[in-house]
Amino acid sequence: MHTQEEFATLAEPYRRELLAHCYRMMGSVHEAEDLVQETYLRAWRGFEKFEGRSSLRTWLYTIATNACLNERKQRNRRALPSGLGPAGGDPDAPPEAASGDVLWLQPIPDTMVTAGPGDPASIITSREQLRLALVASLQKLTPRQRAVYLLREVLEFPAANVATMLETSVAAVKSTLQRARAALTDLDTTHEKLTEHDAQDLLEQYMTAFEKADLAALERALRKDAALEMVGYSTWFSGLHTCLRYLARVLGSPGTWRMVAVQANGQPAAAAYLRGEDGSYDAFGLAVLTVTPGGISRIAVFGKQDLLPSFGTPSTLS
Incomplete structure (x- = not known):
């Protein structure tokens, strides 16, 4: 009989990649964590019956995927504001709150799903597979x-394996994949990539511009076709002029904001802190940047204080 320690030794190395998989399936960090825990509990309970007909990794992915499918039956898809309707045209009007039944896509810290120093190529690939644009498109x-x-295109399991994992036929897998590809035709899979140094340089420009309330610096950092969306509102903006008009309203004066650099979804991000009346800085939320050689093309703002602890940042800055 296998001990729990033996099971953990064999199964634990797959936890991070299973978390990434469940996150891509659900669009929620918290739900993904719960489903990974459920996967390991089910796997432990059934480990004695595991006959090794597939690899342990394949078996764990089978359990995790089906756990996600069962959970997704009871959930609406998660979205970003840009997935709810066209861009807003009046940045001077208050943003429109979304209806209460909207479930929002959540960002995920790189530290939760990247296993630290390793093969740079594999790390870059894993980050690309977590981009906000990809995860948002998958929710459709x-x-x-x-x-x-995900099983075929991202994880590259053979069609026969996927058919077994989902208890269907190879023909059904191929047909479903074809429909999924057709639905993702607008997904940019050939976007220009930046070096890590250039990406961090754009992040630094963004953070410094906010901390100094420097609208001209933001204009230099943003692309002409930049987009800005604030999770929690259905209103979002597209185009440099419109985005800058909105940002001018929230920049305040120098020292209104402080920023801490983090990484989310394989993208540069900033934990934002807003100065209170007592001079301390309270957590406001997270801005995830999409960066290109031409500048920042998108800012996704997640105004949720409870997101920041998972990024290892404090709730207050003195």
Whole structure:
């Protein structure tokens, strides 16, 4: 009989990649963590019956994927504001709050899903597979399409393996993958990549501009077609002029904001802190940047204080 320690030794190395998989399936860090815990509990309970017909990794992915599919039956898809409707045209008007039944996509800290120093190529690949644009687009698929797309295109399991994992036929897997690809035709899979140094340089420009309330510096950092969306509101903006008009309203004076650099979804991000009346800085939320050689193309603002602890940042800065 296997001990719990033996099971942990064999299964624990897969935890981070299973968390990334469940996150891509669900669009929520908290739900992904719960489902990974459920996966390991189910796997431990059934470990004695595991006959080794597939690899342990494949078996764990089978359990995790089906746990996500069962959970997704009871959940609406998660979205970003840009997935709810067209861009807003009046940055001077108050943003419009979304209806209460909208579930929002959450960012995920790189530290939760990247295993630290290793093969640079594999680390870059894993980050690319977690980009906000990809995860948001995946939420538009049916749960079954999403599972097949991830297992085939991202994780590169053979079609026969995926058919076994989902208890279906190879023909059904191929048909579902074709429909998923067709639904993702607008997903940019050939975007220009920046070096780590250049990406961090753009992040530094963004953070410094906010801390100094320097709208001209923000203008230099943003692309002409930049977009800005604030999770929690259905309103979002597109185009440099419109984005800058909105940002001018929130910049305040120098010292209103402080920023801490982090990484989310394989992208540069800034934990934002807003100065209070007592001079301390309270956690406001997280800005995840999409960066290109031409500048910052998108800012996704997650105004949730409870997101920051998972990024290792404090709730207050003195």
